[in-house]
Amino acid sequence: MIRRLMLAAVVAALPLVVIAADARRDAILADYAAKARAVDPGATAFSAQRGETLFRTKWTGGDPRTASCTACHTADPRAPGQNAKTGRPIEPVAVSVNPKRFTDPATVEKQFTRDCKNVLGRECTPLEKGDYITFMAGQ
Amino acid sequence: MSVRPLTPTFTLLAAVLLLLACPAYAGDDWMPPVRDATVQKECGTCHMTFQPGFLPARSWSRMMGSLSDHFGEDVTLMNDKIEIIRAYLTANAGDVVNQGRAAKYMHWVAPGGTPQRITENPDFLRKHRFPESVWKDPKVVTKSNCLACHSSAERGVFK
Numbered sequence: 045m046i047r048r049l050m051l052a053a054v055v056a057a058l059p060l061v062v063i064a065a066d067a068r069r070d071a072i073l074a075d076y077a078a079k080a081r082a083v084d085p086g087a088t089a090f091s092a093q094r095g096e097t098l099f100r101t102k103w104t105g106g107d108p109r110t111a112s113c114t115a116c117h118t119a120d121p122r123a124p125g126q127n128a129k130t131g132r133p134i135e136p137v138a139v140s141v142n143p144k145r146f147t148d149p150a151t152v153e154k155q156f157t158r159d160c161k162n163v164l165g166r167e168c169t170p171l172e173k174g175d176y177i178t179f180m181a182g183q
Numbered sequence: 184m185s186v187r188p189l190t191p192t193f194t195l196l197a198a199v200l201l202l203l204a205c206p207a208y209a210g211d212d213w214m215p216p217v218r219d220a221t222v223q224k225e226c227g228t229c230h231m232t233f234q235p236g237f238l239p240a241r242s243w244s245r246m247m248g249s250l251s252d253h254f255g256e257d258v259t260l261m262n263d264k265i266e267i268i269r270a271y272l273t274a275n276a277g278d279v280v281n282q283g284r285a286a287k288y289m290h291w292v293a294p295g296g297t298p299q300r301i302t303e304n305p306d307f308l309r310k311h312r313f314p315e316s317v318w319k320d321p322k323v324v325t326k327s328n329c330l331a332c333h334s335s336a337e338r339g340v341f342k
Contacts, residue, residue, distance in 0.1 A: 129256075130230035131324030131331055154260075161257060 068147040069139070073177055075149070079170035087171055095179025098172055105165020113163055121183045138183035146177045214284045216339035219271045225264055231329050231337055236285035237301040238292075240276035244269060245297045254299075284341075302326040 073090065080087040099113045099121070109128045110116060116134055117125040122141045125134035136142045146152050152173075160168035168176075214234040217223055226232050235243060247269040250258050260268075277285040277292070284306075291305045292298060301307060317323070322331050329336035 126324070127229055129325065131322070131328035132228075132230050158256070158258060 068149075069177065069181060072146055072149050072152055073174055076170045076174040076177070080174060083170060090171070090174040090178040092175070092179040092182050094172075095175035095177070098168075098176055099179060103164045106161065106163045107165075110159075110162045113159070115163070121180060137180050139181045140183060145180060152177075211284055211287070212341045214339045214341065215275065215280065216337060217271075219267070221264060221267045222271050225260060225268060227337075229258070230327065233301060233327075233329075234339060235272040235275040236277045236280045236283075237288050237304070238276060238298060239278040239289060239296075240273040241295075242292075242297045242299060243272035243276055246299060247272070300327075 077087075077090065099117075100119070102112045104111070107129075115128045117137050121138040122136050124136055126132070127134060135144075137145055139145050156168055156173050156176075160166065160172075214236050216234060217227075217232040223232050238246075246253070247265050250260060250265065273279070277289045280286075281289060287306045288301075288304050298304065302311075311326070318326065320331070324331070329341070333341045335342065
């Protein structure tokens with residue numbers, strides 16, 4: 045009985061958790077938007093399409109083992125991936141299957157810092173980060 | 184018919200089976216796993232959370248001081264995180280634990296040496312003499328991917 049009540053409480057709280065996660069992601073996006081405007085006052089709104097292009101482009105400036113995001117995340121953001129250097133499994137990046145994604149600003153920034161350097165061979169711009177998250181939020 | 188003559192044999196057999204079933208208590212294939220949440224998150228996101236018992240404390244200290252070139256990768260962390268991880272790894276390092284498998288690894292570490300690659304320790308090499316084809320298996324990726332073959336490696340069991 046207690047177990048059933050607890051289950052009911054957890055199910056009832058689920059939408060709250062999802063909303064809270066969205067608010068945190070929105071705050072991260074708002075922060076990148078502000079930074080993008082600081083670089084270029086005429087910066088456009090984030091684009092899922094540009095985010096997808098960023099995700100699928102094969103770059104030449106980074107580590108050849110990770111020439112594109114898909115090297116670890118696979119061509120399907122909803123699928124689990126695998127670290128191309130260590131073999132470590134990676135949880136899906138798509139928010140629909142992994143709602144925890146892009147909810148902790150420190151983790152998001154740390155991962156962009158590392159991955160952009162490895163994949164693109166340079167830092168990502170705030171606009172690129174926002175595009176990427178916008179693409180993944182719709183996946 | 185009496186079962187009595189079988190009893191000592193059975194007891195011995197049971198003991199052996201029990202030891203085989205519980206490598207944690209058998210000793211040599213056991214390496215105390217990482218139990219610190221920060222270490223699990225910060226180290227374990229990108230690779231297996233290697234047990235600190237595989238390297239001496241001075242190796243871990245050197246590693247935590249060179250995160251901008253961590254096996255060719257810049258994995259810089261905030262200083263507070265670095266210190267939490269350094270403290271855990273050095274407190275549980277091979278030369279501190281110094282028993283079981285950790286002692287076997289430490290046997291090969293030169294006095295004052297600060298090795299960084301667990302996979303270069305002779306105790307590792309001795310147990311991993313495989314043809315190149317095994318290492319080229321797509322699920323292996325790299326020698327440091329213990330979990331490709333040792334599914335319980337992260338819990339400290341290297342069967």
